[in-house]
Amino acid sequence: MNRKAVWLIIFGLVIINCFTLAYFLTKDDSIAAIGPASNGSSESIASVGDKEITREQWMAELEDRFGRETLEEMINFTVVEELAEKHDIRIPDEELERELTMYKSMYNSLDNEQLSEDGELREQIRYSMLLEELLTKDVEIPEKELKAYYESNQDLYSIKDTYHLFHIVTKTEAEAKKVIEELEGGSSFEALAAEKSIDEFSANEGGDLGYVSSENDYLPVQYIEEAEMLKKDKWSKPIKSENGYSVILLKEKVNGVQYSFEEAKNQIRRQIALEQMESAVSVKPLWEEAGVTWFYGSGTSE
Secondary structure, X not given: OOHHHHHHHHHHHHHHHXXXXXXXXXXXXXXXXXXXXXXXXXOEEEEEOOEEEEHHHHHHHHHHHHHHHHXXXXXXXXXXXXXXXXXXXXXXXXHHHHHHHHHHHHOEOOOOOOOOOHHHHHHHHHXXXXXXXXXHOOOOOOHHHHXXXXXXXXXXXEEOOEEEEEEEEEOOHHHHHHHHHHHHOOXXXXXXXXXXXXXXXXXXXXXXXEEEOOOOOOOOHHHHHHHOOOOOOEEOOOEEEOOEEEEEEEEEEEOOEEOOHHHHHHHHHHHHHHHHOOOOOOOHHHHHHHOOOEOOEOOOOO
């Protein structure tokens, strides 16, 4: 496995944890919106024939299934924020933007969960960077080693033009033209993809193909050729491919860039330090310093 793949796996695991936390935090509002029980926690919220399911049963099941994990994620988020403030660790905007660009350049929907909104993703990446800084803040890497890593892994810091694409695949050109007519009439691309695309895998994601560049080996070359001419949030004319006819949508373009050693230096330091760690990237080693106590015992999740 090359270094680029290892870097993506490590970074991806942290991001997945962030997605999990974001999911449950957003769910808090939707659960609260249901409203308090009018007759106490035994209020019936569903029935199946003569059997009723009470709010108390429902909440107990939610806690059994997700309570520990959700609370742990909330603690982790707070620990990272508190210790980052304590140690005066901040993520400069330019570093955050570089990390976001690098993440997008390595993302595609074949091996990742669907991307969240850009602002949410930026916050999740900021969280992962703060965690990495906290875990590696006392690690010093010689300048010579940092430069050697950069020279050996320049592909990590060379980003080609990358396009966030969606597509709808139809069997015939006439069907593709009909899709375009509906788009021009105001129909949602994602909804049409779910309804009409014969590519079942991407249809389930609203046609999302992730971020792709000319180096991709799973999409027709015509996709990139067409994407190069599209403006943001615009769709293409029907594109002939071996699977039929496609209409693609350009959601975002990430301009190519070659990051210098000085620009990548701090990320390289963290990367080498993380690779030297014997344990997985985790907030757990920081719990004791943060003085964590919780419902399930002492300041540890074990």
